[in-house]
Amino acid sequence: MKTRFRAAMAQLHRWAGILFSAMMFFIFLTGTVGYFHYEIDRWMEPERPLAMDRQASASDPTQTIFSAPSAGGRITVTQAELVELGFRRLHALAIQDAIWWGVILPTGRNGNTWIEWQPPRRPDGHRPERRAEYLSFADGEPQWIRPRHTGGGEALYRLHWKLHYLPETAAYWIVGLCTLLMLVGLVSGVIIHRKIFRDFFTLRLFRSSRSWLDLHNITSVMSLPFQLMIVYSGLIFFAVTFMTPIVTAQYGEDGARTFYREAFPEAEAEPKTGTPAHMVPVVPLLHAAQAETKTSIGQLYLLYPGDKNARLSFYLPETTPGHYRGKPHKILYRASTGERLEGGNQLYGGAASVEKTLIALHEGLFADWRLRWLYIFSGLLGVGMIGTGAIYWLRKRQARDRQSFAAVERFYAAVLVGLPIGIAAYFCANRLIPAHWSERADWEMHCLFLAWMLTFAYTWLRPLERIWRGLLLLAATAWSLVPLVNAVTSNRHLGISLANGDRVLAGFDLSAIAVAIAFGLLAIYGYRRAYRSNGIGSRAVAAEG
């Protein structure tokens, strides 16, 4: 009976994988890349100034000194001055009908000071994108820069749940179904793998025909706690959309909004009055808020600027532990009077804080750069898990006849190696498409998919034995092009970013080089295996590619 059960689970595991592993691969890879979407945003807007560093802290955080690169060496400026400059610029731009204004101060992840605002919804109902300007001291004097229009890392990240070229609802259902099947795959995988403990630390590389299975086992089992958390917390995002009847049972047909308000109570913002009013100076309020919370505040938002009910929100940094344990995550003031407002604490009940914690775990909301790299590592293990599973199944099917399932092999090669090529193409397109084109953000994304489709064409045109190493070589080339194209088309290349200590920009180019090297090593391995035995049976060995 037990064997029958495990055999059934094996069948389920295999079918879920056969049908959906390509989509799961896409979701996992875009999600992994998405952990660094702020950093990728920075790289993809090369007009943004080089990073500002926090040079010296002070007991009064408004006097914290930041140093900004400029033509004549570095310039120092205090937090208070940055906030003043930000709000002055927002007033000067006179975007009075914006829904909100924001001033963001430099952190490790973004290194820039910028202002942003949300234009109001247009008469046709369309909601415009938020706009931003970045503060630069490059010429010694404060200057505000608007970078090129790009989807940035945000757009890559959004592929993870919205896919592309599909209506939003369709994408949600597909991604949701895949996530559920991913969980089914994980659980069935654990069930099949009866001796899961015995194989936990086993990895027989290069030595036996079980290498692919070992790789699959290692990548899955090693990251199993992480994968279970990621997939289950990923499902939570879809909870209300998919399991609506559970909500409507107790809340009625349109009860979702009531449900959210009850489960996640937040201070409702007072509505806009339409009566204009002046804003009191912000810096004293900032000083008070930072004294109260004993942390440095990095984001200041003004809801309904210029209105009598305008509300200032100062956000505490997300890496503060205790975020959901009742400590405030934002401090609120009425902008016209400076009066402190209630709210901003997230006192969630038991299940609500569990849900919020799961979401935070999935998104890595608490993660500093070290932890974020661990997330990437685990995410890549997950990508490896899916890829090695697919290849293992394929090789088993081809055990008797290497040329069978050729179409499937071509498909998988194009999916597994083609998507990374597409992402490299996306980055190169960001540099190569002229900065002033209005459609450039859309076309950057088109380039990603065009490059990916071209790899499909490549796998169809080449002989079966050559496609893997050919694609790996292409991937190594594509990724090594990224820092090169950067150097040729912008002044944010490695030479400059390293010289100025801009860790994020330098980190991006260095990571691209690392990825290129990794693909290069795989390609070299593929070519050496092909040419090693040039005598009898070379075709068979070469085909293992």
Place this chain on the structure above:
Amino acid sequence: MPARLPHTPLPLDIISRCLAALAGGYALSIALPLLLALLLAVDRAQTTLVALLFSFTVYTAAFLWTFCARTHWRAWIGLLLPALGCGAIDALILSLRAGGQV
């Protein structure tokens, strides 16, 4: 491989199980957690959340069940019967509550 009825071709068997998992699993993953939520006498926001969090466990288990049930009919019955049962009790509790409030 779990036994299938002699006259059921394999593709039909698998498709039937998949449908049972998708549809029957959905029904059960609504009905059962909702029952749990309604029985817990805590505030409805918390119980709804608990039910939502739990529903995916039920859905996953439903998938596993449909593939290890001995025949694909059993797969259907094993999901629909509990789903209908829980659903009936849910409807009962909800109508009692609504009636009590009037």
Place this chain on the structure above:
Amino acid sequence: MLSVFVSLLFAQLLLALSMARHAPLTQRLVQPAAPYERLKRGTRLSGFGLLLLSLVVAVLDSGPGLGITWWLGLFPLSGMIVVILLEHGQPRSRVVVPGRDSEPVSGRLVEDCE
């Protein structure tokens, strides 16, 4: 978090050493030689215990959200290090489990996993 990482590393090392595959290494490390069953149980229990302890330390140190995040992130890292150490840091004379290491791939997923 360094303490969490180190305890994870040791926990996984202990667990690995409790496996039949690594029996020769384990028995070589522990002097005087104990009966293998006792050794296996001892290393396995202490391994799991240390694993749990590392999780508790992480949560106590940084709260449930941040602590669990760190633990989940460090877990595969230390695991991979243990794998690389044990698989490729040892001389080749290891227990070859008959039927697992030498048999060709059979074509049935379930048998492969046994």
